[in-house]
Amino acid sequence: xxxxxxxxxxxxxxxxxxPVVAISxxxxxxxxxxxxxxxxxxxxxxxxxxxxxxxxxQGQRLDALKKDMAEKEKILQSGSVTSLSEEAKxxxxxxxxKRFSWTRFLADVENIKPYGVMFxxxxxxxxxxxxxxxxxxxxxxxxxEMLKLEQNxxxxxxFREVQLxxxxxxxxxxxxxxxxxxxYLPEASDAP
Amino acid sequence: xxxxxxxxxxxxxxxxxxxxxxxxxxxRVAKPGRDLQALVRHxxxxxxxxxxxxxxxxxxxxxxxxxxxxxxxRICLVLGDSFFxxxxxxxxxxxxxEEERSQIILWHLRKTLNVPVESLxxxxxxxxxxxxxxxLWLTLCQEDALAAVEKSFSEAGCEVGYVGASSAELHNxxxxxxxLPEEGxxxxxxxxxxxxxxxxxxxxxxxxxxxxxxxxxxxxxxRIEQELRLTLAYHREKxxxxxxxxxxxxxxxxxxxxxxxxxxxxxxxxxxxGASSTGAAGAQPWGGAWLPLVALMEGD
Numbered sequence: 001x002x003x004x005x006x007x008x009x010x011x012x013x014x015x016x017x018x019p020v021v022a023i024s025x026x027x028x029x030x031x032x033x034x035x036x037x038x039x040x041x042x043x044x045x046x047x048x049x050x051x052x053x054x055x056x057x058q059g060q061r062l063d064a065l066k067k068d069m070a071e072k073e074k075i076l077q078s079g080s081v082t083s084l085s086e087e088a089k090x091x092x093x094x095x096x097x098k099r100f101s102w103t104r105f106l107a108d109v110e111n112i113k114p115y116g117v118m119f120x121x122x123x124x125x126x127x128x129x130x131x132x133x134x135x136x137x138x139x140x141x142x143x144x145e146m147l148k149l150e151q152n153x154x155x156x157x158x159f160r161e162v163q164l165x166x167x168x169x170x171x172x173x174x175x176x177x178x179x180x181x182x183x184y185l186p187e188a189s190d191a192p
Numbered sequence: 193x194x195x196x197x198x199x200x201x202x203x204x205x206x207x208x209x210x211x212x213x214x215x216x217x218x219x220r221v222a223k224p225g226r227d228l229q230a231l232v233r234h235x236x237x238x239x240x241x242x243x244x245x246x247x248x249x250x251x252x253x254x255x256x257x258x259x260x261x262x263x264x265x266r267i268c269l270v271l272g273d274s275f276f277x278x279x280x281x282x283x284x285x286x287x288x289x290e291e292e293r294s295q296i297i298l299w300h301l302r303k304t305l306n307v308p309v310e311s312l313x314x315x316x317x318x319x320x321x322x323x324x325x326x327x328l329w330l331t332l333c334q335e336d337a338l339a340a341v342e343k344s345f346s347e348a349g350c351e352v353g354y355v356g357a358s359s360a361e362l363h364n365x366x367x368x369x370x371x372l373p374e375e376g377x378x379x380x381x382x383x384x385x386x387x388x389x390x391x392x393x394x395x396x397x398x399x400x401x402x403x404x405x406x407x408x409x410x411x412x413x414x415r416i417e418q419e420l421r422l423t424l425a426y427h428r429e430k431x432x433x434x435x436x437x438x439x440x441x442x443x444x445x446x447x448x449x450x451x452x453x454x455x456x457x458x459x460x461x462x463x464x465x466g467a468s469s470t471g472a473a474g475a476q477p478w479g480g481a482w483l484p485l486v487a488l489m490e491g492d
Binding site: 006 | 199201202203205266268269275276314315316317319329331333338340351352353354355356357360364367368372374382395396397398473
């Protein structure tokens with residue numbers, strides 16, 4: 001059963017509760033969100049400013065590094081640096097050569113040289129791997145002394161890759177000319 | 193937006209005025225709703241209310257009335273049924289658009305009314321709507337007359353936001369009070385010195401309305417009885433409704449009586465509205481005269 005609610009007024013009364021509640025809810029939500037925004041702004045503002053300063057400093061540092069790197073690249077691309085690099089390699093090779101100690105070498109050779117062997121020339125050279133290659137040239141009398149030298153070299157821990165390069169004996173001459181190549185390891189221990 | 197808000201029941205002010213010959217009744221309550229507590233009950237005699245309110249003296253009359261009511265800014269107005277034309281109309285192919293609805297209703301009214309429909313203010317309410325038809329409760333009044341009444345109050349600084357008819361409010365009162373039978377036909381009679389209204393219901397829903405104007409002392413008791421017989425016969429024989437299950441009666445003033453004896457069957461209960469309606473506990477009974485205002489203020 002339905003009530004009769006015909007209203008003939010020019011401007012009928014309307015129910016203001018529904019729109020007021022709706023508008024109040026919207027305004028309340030907007031107010032709460034505004035308060036939340038303000039609180040967030042205040043609380044996070046300090047952190048934001050700190051982070052912004054750090055970023056600014058890092059940016060300035062990055063700019064300085066980029067500028068410095070550009071200058072360095074420019075210097076490296078110039079000719080003087082190329083020659084300097086070659087000179088550095090030469091000095092490195094020289095230093096490697098200087099690492100060879102003749103005193104120690106002669107002391108080591110004395111331990112392995114048989115009585116009938118005479119050295120005429122000792123030529124050290126540094127291989128690209130940094131090892132010291134020796135070329136021993138001399139005379140032995142009798143020939144067995146040369147073999148003894150070779151045997152001593154084989155048995156010593158200071159020498160590796162021992163190889164008899166050449167052996168020559170003149171008719172009527174008891175001396176045997178020889179040439180031996182080997183790798184000298186001055187840092188190795190000769191202990192048995 | 194406004195049309196959407198009108199879908200909700202409006203929040204009415206606690207002040208209402210009933211303009212119904214032979215008196216003007218004004219009521220101010222503490223708060224609209226159940227158990228009304230009257231703050232102001234004012235009654236004054238009236239000769240011709242519409243003319244008075246519509247004329248230049250209407251402003252003064254409204255001003256004096258509002259002063260007695262505590263100068264409210266908003267009031268409700270209930271007018272006698274004779275101020276309106278109310279009827280029930282059944283339409284097929286009820287359109288969706290409001291403009292088309294109004295045009296169709298006015299087109300139908302042109303065939304039955306002998307006044308230009310453009311000069312009328314029309315409001316309607318859908319009583320029942322099915323797929324093929326719609327039953328409407330129409331209320332019309334003279335645009336100029338109602339505008340003059342509203343103007344009288346607005347010039348006195350008060351907005352009239354509700355204008356209703358006496359019998360419609362009585363129907364709502366009967367519904368809210370559970371006085372109308374849930375099944376079967378019933379009749380609500382509204383008797384004043386200036387008119388006699390018949391509102392027939394079926395299961396609580398209005399099915400036929402008639403308002404017969406009766407100028408004071410014009411119709412004798414015999415003529416009233418004849419109108420009753422004719423209308424009841426029309427309801428029973430032309431409209432095809434069955435025997436009435438209940439008759440609700442409202443008198444204004446309370447001394448006015450209707451000659452129902454011999455017109456309706458003896459076993460049909462007749463109940464006089466307002467006899468036991470008191471509002472707040474301990475308050476004096478409202479009486480039939482105040483019922484339209486009480487119905488409006490009590491709401492559902």
